[in-house]
Amino acid sequence: MRSTRELGLAKPFATRAAQPGHHYLRVSVEFPDGGVRLNAAHFKQLIVSALKELHGEVGAALPVDVLTYDEKTLSAILRVSSSGFVKLWSALTLLGSYQNRKCAFRVVQTSPFLLALSGNSRELVLD
Amino acid sequence: MSAPLRRLRETPRHLLVCERSHVRHERSRHAARVRGHAYNCRVSFLIPECGVLPEPLKSVTTDMGEYYLVKNLPLHELVAQEFISAFVKTGSCYALTYNTRIDQDNTAALLPTGKLILSVDKDTYEELGLQGRPSRYSGKKVMRYSADGSTLMSYFSKHQIQAHQPKITFSTLRNLQCPVLCSNELQGKPEESCSAQELFEWLGAVFSNVELDNKSFSFVSTYCCPEPSTMMDQAYLCTITGFILPEKIIQLLDQLCAYFDEPKLAQWVTLTVHGFADSPVSWRENEHGFQKGGENLYNFVVFRSLDYWLQMAVGANDDCPP
Numbered sequence: 001m002r003s004t005r006e007l008g009l010a011k012p013f014a015t016r017a018a019q020p021g022h023h024y025l026r027v028s029v030e031f032p033d034g035g036v037r038l039n040a041a042h043f044k045q046l047i048v049s050a051l052k053e054l055h056g057e058v059g060a061a062l063p064v065d066v067l068t069y070d071e072k073t074l075s076a077i078l079r080v081s082s083s084g085f086v087k088l089w090s091a092l093t094l095l096g097s098y099q100n101r102k103c104a105f106r107v108v109q110t111s112p113f114l115l116a117l118s119g120n121s122r123e124l125v126l127d
Numbered sequence: 128m129s130a131p132l133r134r135l136r137e138t139p140r141h142l143l144v145c146e147r148s149h150v151r152h153e154r155s156r157h158a159a160r161v162r163g164h165a166y167n168c169r170v171s172f173l174i175p176e177c178g179v180l181p182e183p184l185k186s187v188t189t190d191m192g193e194y195y196l197v198k199n200l201p202l203h204e205l206v207a208q209e210f211i212s213a214f215v216k217t218g219s220c221y222a223l224t225y226n227t228r229i230d231q232d233n234t235a236a237l238l239p240t241g242k243l244i245l246s247v248d249k250d251t252y253e254e255l256g257l258q259g260r261p262s263r264y265s266g267k268k269v270m271r272y273s274a275d276g277s278t279l280m281s282y283f284s285k286h287q288i289q290a291h292q293p294k295i296t297f298s299t300l301r302n303l304q305c306p307v308l309c310s311n312e313l314q315g316k317p318e319e320s321c322s323a324q325e326l327f328e329w330l331g332a333v334f335s336n337v338e339l340d341n342k343s344f345s346f347v348s349t350y351c352c353p354e355p356s357t358m359m360d361q362a363y364l365c366t367i368t369g370f371i372l373p374e375k376i377i378q379l380l381d382q383l384c385a386y387f388d389e390p391k392l393a394q395w396v397t398l399t400v401h402g403f404a405d406s407p408v409s410w411r412e413n414e415h416g417f418q419k420g421g422e423n424l425y426n427f428v429v430f431r432s433l434d435y436w437l438q439m440a441v442g443a444n445d446d447c448p449p
Binding site for chain 1: 134135136137138141143168169171196225228289291327328330331332334335336337338346347348349350368369399401402403404405419420421422424426440442
């Protein structure tokens with residue numbers, strides 16, 4: 001068996017990342033009056049306009065990535081820098097309309113780890 | 128910067144702990160870490176450059192064991208002498224309340240050590256009259272169990288008990304861009320290998336079906352596969368969802384290590400385990416809570432040399448992983 005020294009492991013090497021650089025949100029948008037079709041670019045534009053409405057031009061410049069987008073359910077996974085997380089969530093929550101149509105964002109799940117969004121035990125249904 | 132503006136940029140504390148060691152090393156803690164994480168709702172493994180699952184892995188995957196849902200079970204049944212003798216003393220009984228939210232409802236969990244953990248609100252605590260301590264982070268319930276099958280079914284036959292099989296899905300991913308990793312370089316090396324954190328994010332992207340061949344100048348998203356990367360023709364992804372015991376996860380991990388007993392194209396494989404968001408404990412008896420998320424998950428990256436990386440992630444209302 002290789003010795004600890006050969007492996008370069010005096011003890012298991014550990015590093016701790018106190019603050020992950022990004023936050024991830026699983027969101028969906030609802031249009032109560034229905035009949036709205038948005039592609040990914042429109043969806044991104046919707047988010048940018050939400051940020052602009054609440055946080056102004058500087059807010060609108062916040063880099064937000066739409067990692068996945070489902071046109072049928074109008075749901076997506078967003079990525080934002082940790083320092084912009086509160087701004088983004090507040091802007092989405094307070095968005096009431098888009099192009100004169102009433103709408104509401106639902107933030108289904110958030111995490112600083114993208115991996116955590118793929119396993120939500122609250123969606124496990126046993127009946 | 129003024130205080131309100133500063134608060135806009137703050138986020139709750141989260142932790143990602145990364146360790147590396149070797150599977151056969153006498154002081155490796157990989158088995159202890161897996162055993163210490165009692166409540167697991169989802170296990171996934173990814174094998175690059177693999178189109179067909181080897182038979183030993185397939186048989187471990189399909190033999191994850193049943194778990195049981197018992198409805199309207201009074202909690203005092205868990206401290207009955209008969210129950211303790213039949214199940215708790217065997218040391219392999221796990222139980223967790225189902226459909227309760229740790230940040231809103233009363234929750235109970237039975238550890239294989241025999242300890243019953245109750246997370247209750249203030250009114251229930253005062254009614255119970257038991258000695259406890261306040262949560263560090265701020266019933267008659269449906270319970271979920273995993274223990275010896277036939278005896279549980281007959282023991283709880285007076286209550287509504289249902290057996291459930293874990294749900295298993297297999298898929299083959301084609302043309303997958305994978306990061307290049309070097310087992311000695313946990314932090315990555317510029318132009319040579321990616322860091323453990325980049326790998327952790329990439330794995331999340333794979334599981335969430337994020338487009339990896341995206342260009343960073345795209346309007347919609349700037350996320351791309353971390354560099355350096357290689358293109359894999361195919362990769363095998365298996366996901367098991369249910370109430371999964373640590374012992375079964377250890378068997379799976381052993382088989383993934385045995386995958387490299389014969390020469391393989393893959394440089395590494397991963398095993399990802401998600402804990403229950405509403406469990407009152409994460410590792411061992413560390414308190415777990417739900418602030419904006421209930422994440423308590425870990426991920427193994429096992430290399431051909433049997434060096435491994437272990438990444439453990441917890442949320443804001445959690446103790447630091449061991």
